[in-house]
Amino acid sequence: MTITEKIILAHTDLEALLPGDIVSARVDIALGNDITAPIAIKEFETIGIKDVFDKEKIALVPDHFVPNKDILSAKQAKMLREFARKYDIKYYFESGEAGIEHVLLPEKGIVLPGDLIIGADSHTCTYGALGAFATGVGSTDLAYAMAFGEIWLKVPHSVKIIFDGKPKKWVSGKDLVLYLIGKIGVEGANYTALEFSGTAFKYLGMADRFTIANMAVEAGAKSGIFEPDEITKEYVSSRISRDYIFYKSDVNSEYINIFSYNASEINPQVAFPHLPENSIDINEASAKNIKIDQSVIGSCTNGRIEDLRIAAEVLKGKRVAKYVRLIVIPATPEIYRMAEKEGLIDIFMDAGAVVSTPTCGPCLGGYMGVLAEYERAISSTNRNFKGRMGDITSEVYLANPAVCAASAVIGKISGPDDVL
Amino acid sequence: MILKGKVFKFGDNIDTDAIIPARYLNSSDPEELKKHCMEDADAGFASNVKKGDLIVAGGNFGCGSSREHAPRAIKACGVSAVIAKSFARIFYRNSFNIGLLILEADTNEIDSGDILAVDTGKGEIKDISKGVTIRTKPVPKFMADLVSAGGLIEHAKKRIKGGSRK
Incomplete structure (x- = not known):
């Protein structure tokens, strides 16, 4: 099994699963922002329940149009604030504490290795850098997850991406991922989980991994993931708020495709x-x-x-x-x-x-x-x-x-x- | 179910910024969103589209952001279905969740202005203007059930009534 399949399985009541199966999975964190959460909040309030599934597993981060850019944006931000207050949501961030969600949550140790994270934002896949399964969903999914703590998912096939070699000066994670998307196209990874590996990542830091996982969606991927290692451990150890698990792909894992590139030959990309x-x-x-x-x-x-x-x-x-x-x-x-x-x-x-x-x-x-x-x-x-x-x-x-x-x-x- | 309507044809990689630009995302009101639907791909779309019309596109329709405003704007315009060669995954799941019908099919032969009759039961699209019939890809059972239940929120309401919230 791949790391992705293992993490999804660990969040279900199933004994086994295969790529293509549609499963209901438990979420560790459900995330929304000032653009997507307002619809989720409206939908949530129509379901007919009195409370969220777990006030410590929901994150609401006003970051897109905050500090409020106009009156309408102010109203949307206000909806998040009022919802957070009403349900005592633990991870709500007011201006001054708030930052861009996908940088903020890892920084605060709110998302961790081995987690299953859904967010009503396409770049939720960023957290795959930590060795978590993280994917972008819609507002209705977020409403459902806030009510039940679950998400329906089609287990993705995995594609292995290997970057070997020492990257040149000025070449960062951004360049590797732009190079990759240039090779496979914006639809090249549609519905799949991109699993990144290779010796290049010994020379790059966590920031580069976040950048690469972040842009997995720009190739159409459901998620991007790195196997956690010493670099991951060093990043999370000072931030953790709870236990976490390092998952790894088995050596006989099945990939529907493997792409291998020499990172030392890649120049900065535009x-x-x-x-x-x-x-x-x-x-x-x-x-x-x-x-x-x-x-x-x-x-x-x-x-x-x-x-x-x-x-x-x-x-x-x-x-x-x-x-x-x-x-x-x-x-x-x-x-x-x-x-x-x-x-x-x-x-x-x-x-x-x-x-x-x-x-x-x-x-x-x-x-x-x-x-x-x-x-x-x-x-x-x-x-x-x-x-x-x-x-x-x-x-x-x-x-x-x-x-x-x-x-x-x-x-x-x-x-x-x-x-x- | 048979859907009959006029085609508005778009190309490949129609992204969610083209479907509903972010400058309008300070509102989630469907009446506001529909005024700007497809604005950056076809500025005349919102004023010309009629209830029951169909959006037909190439590959990777709905790529980009997770904004559910995109399928909601299309639904608010009265579009009965979106037919494309392929869909980006978040747009795909959002459409099912909110009960917007989307179908995968080879759309090469379909042009703007064609009249289609879509038989969802048979999985067939008849292009009446061209006299050709195109098969649609089958929809997974889970997804079909979701649409017939009226979307994910209706499913959630039933679940609450059934007392199955753990």
């Missing part, structure tokens, strides 16, 4: 509009002389302290090009504080960047960096669909934080070596 699969090498991308209007460094994909350190390494002593906006968004208050202490915020502000409070904001064209007609952004976020960050004619190019920082300095898509 995904061109309007699909994450349009990824090309930074050398090829920078040769195209693509001028940019905005650069965004942040999001559930790349808003961690490691990302900010890399961006600061490129930006130190530099200035953002004239007429270019650089927006840096630490993903959580803790990351913001660390960046402040390490002097990163000064580096960003000296370079001419605006540093925002934690929010998903511009990634989905919400606020805090929306694009006008025909504007172009390079962004460390996860999607570059048409109109994703603003006007329907605007363009988004996806890249790692080093490339986003370098591009802001030069004013066109560039690699860090062009700046340093």
Whole structure:
């Protein structure tokens, strides 16, 4: 059995299961945000029950349009607050404590290895980095899970992705996952569980694993997962709030596909509009002389302290090009504080960047960096669909934080070596 | 059940940002959502679609975000079914959960403006305009039961009435 099958089985009353089976599984954490939870709350209240299944297993994180961007958003955030108060939800986070959900929950030790986590947000798959089964669902699923603590799931087939070799300088988890999506396509992993392994991950940290698992959904996957190891242990040991289990795939596990890549040959990647699969090498991308209007460094994909350190390494002593906006968004208050202490915020502000409070904001064209007609952004976020960050004619190019920082300095898509 | 309606045809990889852009997600009111349904893929869709019409698309329909606003917006427009070569998984499960009919089929021959008669029982799509018949992929029993129960919340209500909440 694969790690994914083992975790799902452990959350059912079944003796065995196979890929393709539809099962009812118990959830360890059910998550919603200020966009998806309002529908879930309305549906929950129609079911006709007096309480949630477990007030310690629900997380409500206002992060998309919070601090409230307008009156309607304020009303949605208010629904979460009132629901959290009514049912005494343990993991509700108010502005000041709240950050981007998929960075915040691992940081606080709320999601752990071996867990089965569902979230009404497609990037819930991020927690697979910890060796958990985590998948994005809809608001109605969240309502049902808040009532019963269960979710219906089709057990996914697993696909093994192997990255061997030492990645080059400036190559991060973002580049490996953009490279992968470029190879297999946005539908290449539809309905499957991507299981990542290989020697490359000895050289990369937890932040890179989170970034890779986060973008599994951009290849259509149900989940992305890493077998937990010493790196996982080191990350979770200082954060745990309860027991956790390390699962591993059996050596005779069945995979419907295995893809193997040499990580040492991969350069930083840039995904061109309007699909994450349009990824090309930074050398090829920078040769195209693509001028940019905005650069965004942040999001559930790349808003961690490691990302900010890399961006600061490129930006130190530099200035953002004239007429270019650089927006840096630490993903959580803790990351913001660390960046402040390490002097990163000064580096960003000296370079001419605006540093925002934690929010998903511009990634989905919400606020805090929306694009006008025909504007172009390079962004460390996860999607570059048409109109994703603003006007329907605007363009988004996806890249790692080093490339986003370098591009802001030069004013066109560039690699860090062009700046340093 | 036979559904008859006019086709609005879309291509591959129609993402949830195209179905309902995030700039409208500060509301979950179906009446608001339907005004902007498919806006970034076909700006005229919301004003032209009529009750009973059908959305037909290529592969990977509904990719991207988990926003249930997407199938809800389509349902609020009165669209009777979405037929595509394939669906992204969260959109797929959301549609079943809220009782929006979605069918997988080879949609190559179907064009905008065609009139279809969809026989859900037989798993057949008749393109009346073209005179061709296309088979739909069978729906797993669990999913079919979910739709006939009226979606996941109706299922939940029955479960509560039956006293089966552990």
